[in-house]
Amino acid sequence: MxxxxxxxxxxxxxxxxxxxxxxxxxxxxxxxxxxxxxxxxxxxxxxxxxxxxxxxxxxxxxxxxxxxxxxxxxxxxxxxEDIAISGVHEILDELKQTYKMGIVTTSRRVDFEIIHNNRGITDFMEFVLCVEDYPRAKPFPDPYLKGLELFKAKKEETIVVEDSQRGLISANKAKIDCVIVHNKFTQTQDFSTAKYKIDSLKKLIDIL
Structure with a gap:
């Protein structure tokens, strides 16, 4: 589970x-x-x-x-620019009833803080890991292994949500199941090793 x-x-x-x-x-x-x-x-x-x-x-x-x-x-x-993805807050609000959540990104923290200024998404999260917070970035497993460590979680209790092949490789190397959510920007990449592929973040609720 x-x-x-x-x-x-x-x-x-x-x-x-x-x-x-x-x-x-x-x-x-x-x-x-x-x-x-x-x-x-x-x-x-x-x-x-x-x-x-x-x-x-x-x-x-x-x-x-x-x-x-x-x-x-x-x-x-x-x-x-408008960088919002429709429905994200509502989805996270529903997920928080059952799951603990964190963000694992290769963004620099200075950029992350600009992105999330007054956006409210981080309010749903237990922690945020940026590129300064682990030794090697994706596609190495370090970012997601650090996430497991902070949660004190087992790999089989955790799932990763990604949109890129680089992130999928990182999750695979950390031996954590990975869901790929469709993104037009990365749609040509190879996601054959993903546990699940969904066309919108809302479908995450259905597969968990």
């Missing part, structure tokens, strides 16, 4: 992934004249690399400058 839910953030609870892609694409073009194609970006993300591998001749110093500007662009987008 499942008692705990570990949610990915981007693409599951808020629609931010296209904005991160656009910010990265913009910075690569501006600083390195690289046109980052969507298919290449998806592979880079799945492998767990930074987008700067698309500019292999860039120096470390150049990458730092470009990354800082990318982060500026991303935060600008977060503050002005």
């Amino acid at each position: 499942k008692k705990y839910i570990l949610f990915d953030n981007d693409g599951v609870l808020v629609e931010t992934e296209p904005l991160y892609y656009e910010a990265s694409k913009r910075a690569l073009k501006e600083f390195f004249n690289v046109n980052l194609q969507f298919e290449d970006y998806m592979k880079i993300m799945t492998d767990g690399n930074g987008v700067w591998v698309a500019a292999p001749n860039a120096s470390y110093e150049e990458v730092i400058i470009a990354r800082n500007q990318r982060d500026v662009y991303y935060q600008e987008y977060l503050k002005k």
